[in-house]
Amino acid sequence: MGARAGEIGGMPTSNGYRLDESAHRFGRLAVVPEAEVRDREALRARLARDGYLYLRGLLPVADVEAFRRYYFSKIDAVGEDRAGFRKVLFGEIVPGAEYAAFCSQPALRGWFEWFLGGETFLHKRKIIRRTLPGENGIGTATQAHYDLVYLREGTDQVLSAWIPLGDCPVTLGGLTYLEGSHHRVLRDEVLGQLKRPAASITADLPRLAEEYDARWLVADYEAGDVVVHTAHTIHAALDNVSETARLSTDIRYQRADAAVDERWQSDWHDQDNL
Template identity: 40%
Template sequence: MSIHNAYPVLRSNGYTLDASPERIGQLVSSDPGAPINALREQFAAQGYLWLKGLLPREGVLRFRERFFGALASAGLLKDGTSPREGIYSGLNEDNQAIAKTMHEIVRWSAYESFCLQEPIWQFYEQLFDGAPYLHKRKLIRYTKPRDVSSTGAHYDLIYLRAGTDRVATSWIPIGDCPVEMGGLVYLEGSHIAGRQMEKEFSEKNTNLSREEQISAYNKSMSATGWLTKDLPALAEKWNSRWLVADYEAGDMVIHSAYMIHAATGNDVTDGTMRLSTDIRFQRVSDEVDVRWNNHYSMDDML
């Protein structure tokens, strides 16, 4: 469904987003070919940039095909469908086999080179006006239709407190991701709130050990590090709107380390799975949070 006329009902972890115009809106898109100074200013003002069509679409779809192809033997895909479609089988997939393959996928050269394709690092080189560094810990996620759990509201610095705060996250849809498929949603203007919250956390945490201060799970945080799962209440609290988008393969959206974001559930009816990766860049000359110097693993506590 297009969001230009009406928003579909959007849910996140059992909460339904308020669809009033005061609480929901549309992400503003940017032309990746615009002058870099204009993009820098827009990034500083919005806390995000939705770079339409930065990547060659066919390459993104080929990577989708490779990803789901690797998980086909674990029973994830519907019989008779192609990995490029990524249609969920709806059967009991082999979760152990999936975990093993996911562990391998984050180490694939093909994945690394997807994340480091030229338009991405060249964009960051311009944005940062210096050599970019990609964190080794990279996340790739698929979401099945009707899965109730989705990413709760947070800003990324919660998990990255031991390095520079000049980190930018790239969230890349690997396939088309219309609003109802549950892509990333941003709380409008929340990079200001995120900065304020982080300041309050660090003031509260001065008496903690260094290890606790940098932990996303210290006593000032929730069990998951998320600010909340209740997206409607957060929008009320900050009198803001959740910004949503019909993402397409080839797009890349980036956000600052303070920008509050979350995901909504995948509510499509044709079984298509959402696939995306989220990866983090910074200037190579800035301090790196060493906890991100390893590949993702389920027990890395980040």
């Protein structure tokens, strides 16, 4: 299963590697059913079992679209100027009031307070990712990893929320999750077998699926959707083979009374070495 950058051939790619299309290596994320949406214990059991919660329509679509318009109004103003893009992104958008308000809106913070059963803490290091069409090849899409390797100085009960900022079908390159991977990661963490430096596992998703004997799960995300995943769940990004930019953000909530990784309490920058 070699790297074939940019080719989808009916199946998604990640960093140019085409995912194995067989039924035992590829599938769809399971949406939380309506019957469980307001059942906290059922959701906690599902998260423990699956390592993720795919929450359809958790956020108001109007709020997602408004923040997307705000982002592109800022970015479009600098055109193709790479230095200008970085100045606006890291100097205005990331530390700005609009982004802070979006990430702490009642639909998000309120959900985490309810789910975690107490006061919550939102990590200041919040990441916005824009992937342009045709960007592919090793080092482009987010490689396979689990978040704990980057957050070892706080609680391992921190939860990540991945939020597509607009509709994000598979062709736009959203997140993909390695089914059941958190069970093995949890076990290997206890045994001390996964204490790597803070780094990705691999760009070769097909090989990792073989190693774990698991499926990569994908979804056609829509504006308003949120995927919550544990710090032990392996995930990665797909290549954007569409004609439009993919915009998303990933943020992290935890209980306020749990240990906090202080390294994550500054605004995100792509050169912050985290």
